[in-house]
Amino acid sequence: MKFNDYVENLQNYEAGKPVELVVREYGVKEDDVIKLASNENPLGTGKKAVKAIYKMAKHANLYPDDSMFELKGALADKYGVSEKNVIIGAGSDQIIEFLIHAKCNENNGILTAGTTFSMYGIYAKHAKAKHFSTASKFHDLKEIKELYESHKDEISVIFLCVPNNPLGECLDAKDVIKFIKSIDDDTLVVIDAAYNEFASFKDKHKHIEPAEIVKLKNAIYLGTFSKVYGLGGLRVGYGVADEKIISALYKLRPPFNVANLSLAAAVAALQDKKFIEKTIKNNFKEMKKYEKFANATGIKFIKSYTNFITFILDESKKSSEISQKLLEKGLIVRDLKGYGLNAIRITVGLPKQNKRIFDELRKLLG
Amino acid sequence: MKFNDYVENLQNYEAGKPVELVVREYGVKEDDVIKLASNENPLGTGKKAVKAIYKMAKHANLYPDDSMFELKGALADKYGVSEKNVIIGAGSDQIIEFLIHAKCNENNGILTAGTTFSMYGIYAKHAKAKHFSTASKFHDLKEIKELYESHKDEISVIFLCVPNNPLGECLDAKDVIKFIKSIDDDTLVVIDAAYNEFASFKDKHKHIEPAEIVKLKNAIYLGTFSKVYGLGGLRVGYGVADEKIISALYKLRPPFNVANLSLAAAVAALQDKKFIEKTIKNNFKEMKKYEKFANATGIKFIKSYTNFITFILDESKKSSEISQKLLEKGLIVRDLKGYGLNAIRITVGLPKQNKRIFDELRKLLG
Numbered sequence: 001m002k003f004n005d006y007v008e009n010l011q012n013y014e015a016g017k018p019v020e021l022v023v024r025e026y027g028v029k030e031d032d033v034i035k036l037a038s039n040e041n042p043l044g045t046g047k048k049a050v051k052a053i054y055k056m057a058k059h060a061n062l063y064p065d066d067s068m069f070e071l072k073g074a075l076a077d078k079y080g081v082s083e084k085n086v087i088i089g090a091g092s093d094q095i096i097e098f099l100i101h102a103k104c105n106e107n108n109g110i111l112t113a114g115t116t117f118s119m120y121g122i123y124a125k126h127a128k129a130k131h132f133s134t135a136s137k138f139h140d141l142k143e144i145k146e147l148y149e150s151h152k153d154e155i156s157v158i159f160l161c162v163p164n165n166p167l168g169e170c171l172d173a174k175d176v177i178k179f180i181k182s183i184d185d186d187t188l189v190v191i192d193a194a195y196n197e198f199a200s201f202k203d204k205h206k207h208i209e210p211a212e213i214v215k216l217k218n219a220i221y222l223g224t225f226s227k228v229y230g231l232g233g234l235r236v237g238y239g240v241a242d243e244k245i246i247s248a249l250y251k252l253r254p255p256f257n258v259a260n261l262s263l264a265a266a267v268a269a270l271q272d273k274k275f276i277e278k279t280i281k282n283n284f285k286e287m288k289k290y291e292k293f294a295n296a297t298g299i300k301f302i303k304s305y306t307n308f309i310t311f312i313l314d315e316s317k318k319s320s321e322i323s324q325k326l327l328e329k330g331l332i333v334r335d336l337k338g339y340g341l342n343a344i345r346i347t348v349g350l351p352k353q354n355k356r357i358f359d360e361l362r363k364l365l366g
Numbered sequence: 367m368k369f370n371d372y373v374e375n376l377q378n379y380e381a382g383k384p385v386e387l388v389v390r391e392y393g394v395k396e397d398d399v400i401k402l403a404s405n406e407n408p409l410g411t412g413k414k415a416v417k418a419i420y421k422m423a424k425h426a427n428l429y430p431d432d433s434m435f436e437l438k439g440a441l442a443d444k445y446g447v448s449e450k451n452v453i454i455g456a457g458s459d460q461i462i463e464f465l466i467h468a469k470c471n472e473n474n475g476i477l478t479a480g481t482t483f484s485m486y487g488i489y490a491k492h493a494k495a496k497h498f499s500t501a502s503k504f505h506d507l508k509e510i511k512e513l514y515e516s517h518k519d520e521i522s523v524i525f526l527c528v529p530n531n532p533l534g535e536c537l538d539a540k541d542v543i544k545f546i547k548s549i550d551d552d553t554l555v556v557i558d559a560a561y562n563e564f565a566s567f568k569d570k571h572k573h574i575e576p577a578e579i580v581k582l583k584n585a586i587y588l589g590t591f592s593k594v595y596g597l598g599g600l601r602v603g604y605g606v607a608d609e610k611i612i613s614a615l616y617k618l619r620p621p622f623n624v625a626n627l628s629l630a631a632a633v634a635a636l637q638d639k640k641f642i643e644k645t646i647k648n649n650f651k652e653m654k655k656y657e658k659f660a661n662a663t664g665i666k667f668i669k670s671y672t673n674f675i676t677f678i679l680d681e682s683k684k685s686s687e688i689s690q691k692l693l694e695k696g697l698i699v700r701d702l703k704g705y706g707l708n709a710i711r712i713t714v715g716l717p718k719q720n721k722r723i724f725d726e727l728r729k730l731l732g
Contacts, residue, residue: 004470015622018428018431019428045425053419060599060631061409061597063598066384101492232428242367244367250378255378259600259601
C-alpha cells in the first residue's frame with residue numbers, strides 16, 4: 001500500500017520514558033523510579049482536580065460538552081477576555097497543530113529560535129511547510145527579526161517560547177510586545193506560554209498578559225494545564241487571541257477534542273490557588289539547590305525561568321551515557337542529544353527526588 | 367489576518383446538545399433531561415472503568431505512557447493479533463483523520479454510502495480531498511463498486527460503516543470481505559465497526575473479525591470505546607490493520623493523543639464482560655419496544671443493528687420541529703435534517719427514558 005509522499009518524512013516526538021517502562025525494562029521497583037524528564041508537576045494532582053475527576057467518573061459514558069462552556073468561561077473570566085477569544089485543545093500542542101494548518105503550506109512556513117520545543121517543527125512537516133530557525137540556540141529577537149525580514153514571503157508563523165523549552169531562558173514581556181508590533185499584520189506570532197506562570201513568579205517582567213496579546217490582532221497566547229496546574233496526563237491546553245484568529249482555528253478543531261474528565265479537572269485546577277502557589281514555591285526553592293549543586297560540582301547550567309533546569313556537560317561526558325546510567329538507577333531525565341546539545345534537562349522535583357539526582361550525578365560527574 | 371483558502375470551506379461536526387445546555391437554555395431540571403441523541407451507553411460507566419479512573423486520578427499530573435503498552439496489549443490479546451497491528455486514537459475519529467491524511471490529497475479522495483457518518487466527509491475536506499458518495503443512502507456494495515470502478519484513479523479510501531450510523535442498516539460480514547478482496551491493493555477499505563458489537567449480537571453474520579481484516583493488507587478495522595464500552599466522554603478508539611498501514615498512520619499521530627485516565631479506563635472497560643452483556647441485552651430488549659411503538663403509531667423506521675433507531679417521519683411532520691419540541695421537554699434526540707432526511711435518530715435508552723420518549727412522541731405524532 002502506498003501513502004502520500006510527505007508521510008515518510010514525518011517525525012514523531014520523542015516522549016519522556018514512562019515509569020512503567022523503567023520498571024519493565026530495568027527491573028527497578030515502581031516506588032524507586034523518579035521521573036524528572038517531562039516537566040510534570042512533582043506535587044501530583046491538586047485536590048480540587050482529583051475531586052472533580054471523582055465526581056465526573058460515573059459520567060464517562062457521556063460525550064463532552066462540545067461548546068466547552070464552563071472551561072472557556074472560566075478562562076475568559078480569569079484573563080478578562082471574551083469566550084470568543086478562547087479555544088481549547090488536547091494540550092496546547094493541538095492549538096499549534098491547528099494554527100500551522102491554518103496559516104502554513106508548502107510555499108511558506110514557520111520561524112523559530114535555534115533550540116526550542118520540537119513540536120513546532122514536527123507539525124510544520126505535517127503541513128509540508130518550511131522551517132526557518134536562527135543560528136542562536138536561545139531566543140534572540142534581533143536575529144529572529146533579521147531572518148524574518150530576509151524571508152518575509154516565506155514565513156507565516158513565528159514561534160516565541162516564553163520561557164523557552166528545553167533551554168529555560170526567557171524573553172522580557174515588553175520586548176515580546178514590541179517585537180509583535182514590528183511584524184506584519186498577516187504573520188501570526190505565537191507566544192507559547194506553557195511555563196510562563198513560573199517565569200512570572202521569578203521575575204514580573206517576564207509576565208505575558210493574554211488580554212494584551214488579544215489586542216494585537218496578529219498574535220496568539222498559548223497556555224497549558226500540563227505544568228503548573230498538574231494535569232499533564234489529561235491533555236488540556238488553550239489559545240487566547242483576537243476573535244478572527246480563534247474562529248479560523250475553530251474550523252480545524254475536531255469535535256470532542258478534549259475528554260469530559262479532562263475538562264472538569266481543568267476547571268477545578270484553575271481555582272486551586274493553594275496548589276499552584278505550593279507548586280511554584282517548591283519549584284524555586286528547589287531550583288536554588290540545583291544551582292548550588294551545579295556550582296559546587298562545576299557543571300554549567302542555563303539560568304531557568306521554568307520548572308526544569310538544563311545542565312550543559314563538558315566534552316568528557318556524553319549526555320546520552322549519563323542519562324542511560326541514571327535510567328538504570330530508576331532516575332528518568334531528558335537527554336538533549338536529539339536537540340544537538342550535550343546536555344540533560346531535569347525537571348525540578350520534590351526535595352527527596354532532587355537529593356537522589358544530586359547523589360547519583362555526583363558519582364557520575366564529580 | 368489571512369488563512370489558507372481551504373480553511374474557509376471546512377465544516378464542523380454538529381454535536382448532540384449536551385444536558386447542561388438544555389438545563390441552561392430551557393430551564394429543565396437536570397434530573398429531568400434525557401439525552402438520547404449521541405448513542406452513548408444509557409447504563410452509564412461500567413464499575414471497572416470507574417474504579418480505574420479513581421485509581422489513576424492522583425496521577426493526572428503524569429503524561430500518558432506514549433507507547434500505550436497496556437491498552438495495545440489488551441486489544442492485541444483480545445483480537446489475536448500483534449501489538450504492531452494496533453493504533454490507538456482520540457476516538458476512532460482520530461484514526462479516520464490519520465488515514466485520510468495518509469492516503470488522500472487534492473487529486474483523489476474518499477468513497478462512501480449516500481448517508482453515513484459525517485466525519486468521513488469533514489476530514490476529507492481537511493485534506494482537500496474529493497468525496498464521492500452513492501445515490502443510495504444505504505450501503506449498496508454493487509453501487510459502491512460501480513462508482514469505484516468508474517473513478518478508480520480518484521479514489522484512495524473507501525468507507526464501509528458496518529453497521530451504518532446514522533441509519534442503522536448493516537452489511538453481512540462475508541459480503542464485506544468479498545468486497546475488500548475485489549478492490550485494488552492500493553485502495554484502503556475502512557471498516558468502521560463502532561457499533562459492530564451490537565450488530566454481532568443481533569445477527570452473527572454481521573460480525574467482523576479484526577484478525578481477518580489484518581490479513582487483507584488493504585483494509586483497516588476501526589473500533590471505539592464510546593459505545594458498548596460506555597466511555598464516550600473519554601475519547602478512545604482504535605484501528606487494527608496490517609503492520610505497514612499501522613506504521614504509516616503512526617507517523618501522523620501526535621504524542622500523548624489519549625489522556626492517561628482514558629487509557630486506564632479503556633483497559634478496565636475491555637475486561638468488564640458483565641457490563642457489556644447488560645448493555646447489549648438492555649439495548650435489544652428496549653429496541654423491540656421502539657419497533658412495537660413505531661408499528662402501533664404508524665411511524666416508519668429502519669431496522670437497526672445498532673444502539674439507536676431511526677424514525678422516518680411522513681411529510682406532514684418536520685423532523686426539526688419534532689426534535690425542537692422534544693428538546694423543550696428535556697428530551698434530546700438527533701434531528702437528521704442535516705443529513706437530508708426528514709427523520710429523527712433516537713438512542714435506545716433505559717426503560718424509563720424510552721417510555722418518556724414514547725409518551726411525548728405519541729402526543730406529537732399520534
